[in-house]
Amino acid sequence: MDTIEQLLKQAETQHKIIELNMMFSKNMEFFREALPNIYEQFKDYQPTDIKIVIQEDGSLDLANINIDNKLVYGCDPVRFAEETVAGFLANPLAQRLNPDETDVLNMDIESHTPNINKIIRDLKAQNTDHSRVPLDSRTEFVFMLGVGLGYQITELLKHTDIQHLVIAETNLDIFFASLHTLDWQGLNDKFSARYKTLNLILGQTPDMFIHMVSHHAKQIGVFNLAKPYVFTHLSSQELTSATIKFLQNVPIIAGALGYFDDEKVGLTHSINNFKAKIPFMKNHGFLSKKFVTKPVFLIANGPSLDHAKDFIAENRDKAILVSCGSSLSSLFKLGIKPDFHVELERTHPIKEWIDVTTTQEFRDGITLLAVNTVHPDLPKLFNTTGMALKYNDLGGTFIEKYISDDEFSVTLGACNPTVSNAGLSFCAALGFTNIYIFGIDLGFPEGGKHHSAHSFHYDIKDEDIDSFQLAMPEDDIDFKLPANFGGNVISNPLFLRSKLSLESILKDCKEINCYNTCNGVLIERATPTKVTEIDTSTWKPFNKKEFTQKLYKEYFSNKHLLKLPNDSEIVKLFQPAIEALEKAHAVFDKDITSFEEGISMLIKNETITQNFVDAKETTTLGRLIKGSSDSFSLMLALCLNANNKKNGVPAFNSAKESYKKYLRAAQHAIKNNLLENDYSAFNIEQKLKK
Incomplete structure (x- = not known):
């Protein structure tokens, strides 16, 4: 026979179960109206790895079903929430932005850069103390990783008025548990005031977390990311990775905003390139499933180009050579003429650079591939030019309205932020499926070179080097990324954006076989391949002039450009x-x-x-x-x-x-x-x- 104490314990447990089920029912009714997809996902959900359990002292915990019911908290989760929140309030983790000035090419006509540089200088002059300070009574933005049983959320909100809260949870079992313990409708009500938001991200990868947070930040106003706080509730490999990615990506989000003068110049150049009747891209190989299997060498100007120059020279008659940006000058020094040359940047110095560092004789026979924003004088340096509309660009959006509906116009996606991204995007649009990349390092070994030794960058006087905004190894010295052949390389936020953009193309265009020969960053879906490992035994020389001319005629046309x-x-x-x-x-x-x-x-x-x-x-x-x-x-x-x-x-x-x-x-x-x-x-x- 059970003792009175045992009967009371059973009654308490039964009462606790009833409370949990009542909260679950309440939450399901809330989500049925507010977020029906969550309701459908969890109304009949059965956890497979982690379940909620009631301890002998009446407290709750989470248990790992597949690891002998090992407890996640191992203590009273309410007390755990109080202690961790107290620690966070006293010593919170926040991402601090430390922007640098941008060079001003023309003080008389630029609107944005001189004025924002003044603010940046004043900020630096304040010599702001970057030590962690206790959380204030009002907090603009908190990114919380891990929902747990939710007690830390209500505890944190007792001490600070959060304006924008993003909660990310990778484990659906844990979120299911929170549906029994956290009043989600009550939490939502706390953020119902105007200009306050609550955002929930479930079951996504760390990369998707960042994408969704970036999108959310742009919806609520990027100014809310001036000092974003990160609260990690329960540690896991996924949440740790998401924390690191978030802290790395805040400067990237802030650095990818664009600005007035850039958009104005791009608009002007787009209109004038359109007036010049330059042929625009009218087809996309991966949309039409017209694939080209001939090998392509996509060549940028990173230091790894030096290791590949002999291989490129020896096989130039067996592959299509596509140079990107300043690599054209290095190839000129090496006596290697590419078939296509890609440019992305809109400013006049790009034209100036090519004009000074190469000759017209060398450029003859090279087809320029460029986006609509490049300087209208740039195509004049080449016999043939083909353009594509740049994605998410004012100039491209404006002139697209004046391309007849009878003609399909290609908008290049993922062609930012570096010319290497534009290069890969053009290669995909032309239908190439076997791409070997050289000199796309996007990072440097500590103390290493920033460009090919043959680059004209090294011919520039030291006192003028800063005016070219070159990415140097010593920049962002603590920003490291996995290297292509193991270890790490020093990189920076710009190069991380470039890496992610390259990976997005390779992910979307699954038919591409990409081989990364560089000693720089690891690029997912690009197979790390030493130059000495490339098997060229089946490659045959072919008439590249005839091939490229035919390809150009197939993909570019100006017949359907309307009058502006x-x-x-x-x-x-x-x-x-x-x-x-x-x-x-x-x-x-x-x-x-x-x-x-x-x-x-x-x-x-x-x-x-x-x-x-x-x-x-x-x-x-x-x-x-x-x-x-x-x-x-x-x-x-x-x-x-x-x-x-x-x-x-x-x-x-x-x-x-x-x-x-x-x-x-x-x-x-x-x-x-x-x-x-x-x-x-x-x-x-x-x-x-x-």
Whole structure:
């Protein structure tokens, strides 16, 4: 017979089970209305690895079903939540942005860069203390990894008013457990106020976490990422990886915003390239399933090119050679002429570089492949040019409307941020399926070279090297990525973006067999292959001139380019952008006296810009002002977060004056020189060593 104590214990357990089931039913009703996909996924869910258990003392825990019911918490989860939250409040983990200035090519005409550089200089002059400081009573953004039983969420919200909370959970069993312990409707209600958000990410990979957080940040306003906090609840390999990726990707998200002058130049160049009737890409090999099996050498200017130069020279008649960016000058020095040359950047110095570091005789017979934003003088250096529309680009979106519906126009995806990305994207669009990459290092061994030894970069005088914005080994010294042949290489956020972009193409175009010969970063779906391991025994020389000409005619045409409006009509189309900039200027007319007033201004600024982007009649124009609006709002938010919020108020008031100067300069640029080509130059010939 059971004792009274045992009967009471059984009753308590039974009561606990009833409580858990009642909470589950309540949550299911909530999700049935709020997120039906979660309701459908978990209404009949059965855990396979981790289940909720009731301990003898009445506390709950999670147990590993397949590991002898090993406990996840191993203690009272409520007490665990209180202790971990207390530790986080006292010493929180936050990603701190430390932006660098961007070189100004032409101080007289650039609107964005001179003014944002002023804010960056002022931020650095503050000598902000980067030690961890206790969490404040208001927190803008928290990325929580691991939901557990949810007690830490309610505990954290007792101490700080979180404006935007993202909760990511890789393990569906654990989320299922939380449906029995956490009042999800009550939690959602805490974020129902305007300008507050709760975002739930379930069962995704760390890479997808970052993609979804990036998308969410752009929806709520990138300024909220000025000081994002990371709270890791239960550790696991997946969550640790997600934490690292998040911290690495915040600077990448912030650095990929774009800005006014860049978009304006791209628009101008796109329009003038269109007027020149340059043939545009009309087909995509992977959409039409027209595959080309001949080997392709995709060549960039990284130091690994030096190890491959003899192999490339020996096999140049058996493969299609595609040079990317500055590798053209290295190949010129080596006496190796590519069949195609790819360019991505929009500025005039690209034309200047090629003109000075190669000869017309060398360029004759090379087909230029470029996106619509390149400088209109660049195609004049080559006998033949083929263009493709650049994805997510104002200029490409604008001129696409003037390509007849009778002609399919190709928009190149994943062609940023480096010219190597454009190179692989063009190769995929042309249907190539056997691609060998050389010199796409995207990282350097410590103390290693940043480009091929044959590059003209090393002919530039030391005092001029910074003006070219070269990625050097010593930059971002602590930013390391897995290397192609084992170990690590020093890299930077730009190169990580490039790596992810390359991987996205290879993932989408599964027919591509890619071989990475470089000593740089590991690229997923690109097989690490030493140059000495490439079997060329079945490769045969072929008439490459005839082959490339036929391929060009098949993929490029200007027969269906329609007539553009005249210049005054185009400028008139952009009048709404001037009006949106004026509205933003009015928001910042008075100084703030508190942190909250600064955030309110940033929200108003974001609302004006986003309304402009979302409106059907101005969507095409949105990119012209969106990037700079995001960049400046992020800088202003950084000022608010300087040292402490009291110091942030005067920093914000000073910084917003630079934003107002940008807004006036951008308005002037649209009115007076919207369609003028950019001729800012580096005077490269003078900078080369004699």
